[in-house]
Amino acid sequence: MKQFVGVDIGGTDIKFGIFTETGNILEKWQVPTDIGSQGENLWSQITTEICVHTDNGRSVSGIGVGVPGPVQKDGFVEVCVNLGIRNFNPREILGRVFPDKTIAVGNDANVAALGEMWQGSGQGYENLVVITLGTGVGGGVIMDGKIVYGAKGLSGEIGHMMVNPDETELCTCGGRGCLDQMASATGIVRYTKKLLAQKYAPTVLDEKEALTAKKVFDAARAGDKLAAHSVEHCLSFLGKSLAFVSYVIDPEIFIIGGGVSHAGDYLIKIVQEYYDQYSLLKKEKARIVLATLGNDAGIYGAARMAQKEKKGKNEKV
């Protein structure tokens, strides 16, 4: 039986999963990310974990790796800002240890999109965009069943579309009014604090308590006026951005994941409303749904990427 290993490298943990060809997960585990020695430790961590869990890779056909940064088509990664490592190619590094395995590499958001297409809410679709709402706003793009990399691996970085011309604060990218500043967990908290400072409306939210996006959504759902206004304002920019994405590549479905997506249908309803308003030309609107694989989307997608690449190679032979 052919098995595929999916590896999802994050700033805190590296996640691993072993999958059958049909997408059944046989085992999953994670280890804390060790970014010492300019990233060298990371690779020995990954190879050791794979060897230990797969009898030195005996039953493994392919290994896929999701990386938190732009990945070029040949697997080369110029920089992972969060990990502080530069200029490496996991395909080459892992290829030296596992010379007879297919190694595939992709950006974590794109890989998560592939995971959702394989075993999550993107099943049955070939043209989809996955948006991750967490500390920032990330995105992965799949067209005709394949990851869209783009020239420098920067496809799907929709968090830095400057969609709010009224924004006065700076984004980490140096711009103003990025989607990231509005629709991320950080963005929702930031905007809610502004409204609290302005005393926009009476509210159950307390400035002195540590505010989270979850608290804001919970209050909004319970009818809190200030919280509801904050959520709607922030998500309106997400709806608008998805309309922009539609006008570029016209996907069948948008899948919303990441911590903020736990707000569920309440969130989807608002995003859909604004998406519809901004995509008037489109008679049949794209569907907007919640992701279902949660934090496992990355390992699913990484394994699937390796499987697809192996299949592609075999077909060429």
Next chain:
Amino acid sequence: MKQFVGVDIGGTDIKFGIFTETGNILEKWQVPTDIGSQGENLWSQITTEICVHTDNGRSVSGIGVGVPGPVQKDGFVEVCVNLGIRNFNPREILGRVFPDKTIAVGNDANVAALGEMWQGSGQGYENLVVITLGTGVGGGVIMDGKIVYGAKGLSGEIGHMMVNPDETELCTCGGRGCLDQMASATGIVRYTKKLLAQKYAPTVLDEKEALTAKKVFDAARAGDKLAAHSVEHCLSFLGKSLAFVSYVIDPEIFIIGGGVSHAGDYLIKIVQEYYDQYSLLKKEKARIVLATLGNDAGIYGAARMAQKEKKGKNEKV
């Protein structure tokens, strides 16, 4: 010698070109579009023209057709608003007359993009976006050397991104602030008239004369303050929109065609400036250049599309 026919269906004329495999144009001609009999005349026009010019198709390997409306992946066209025809598939219609030829169908803007990639300013690139600035703003998207169709053939319709929140007039799509309202020839004239009515600045432009985008650009280039302001304002939205496109699919190059693009480097400079401002995350910016095939991009691309499809089929065999 294999030959490919490119057909570009427009509202006024149908353009035809016969090409060698290497992209040399052997003959080109055009006939006025006849949209009588619910579009039936159109197809007899096209088949007759091809038969007459190619000795009944004897030397032809494939025929490609560019259609002014959204085209689905199987060639189906739901509606061509400009032609007033609905629910047809050129692949089937032409396939009945030319059963042994490869027939390929694509949206005119996407097909023009393929033309520019083959023999125009997109040569050497595989990830590109072509923007056509004419009566409206159109767009064609190529990723990995292939046309991106999208779910309903609406990819590349960037003219209806609502990028100007300050717009008060309605767009044809029912929205407000679409790129189409700003950066098309019509949009530039419209905004210039607004400035004239406001007496924004002394100007050589005369409200009473018929204003054209060309006149506005000529005046702007000659130092006219009102014209220069109008052009910069209108094109700023194009630069912003291209940045949005970059964050979705990260193309290597943008190619600007259509009547307005005759404004040349003056236009490119402004668009590039605003594109750079709105795409801060991207260290290496996409190139922005002028199209070089002019009105022939469509026939080049249509022929190329047929050639690529034939090649794809042969490879599968």
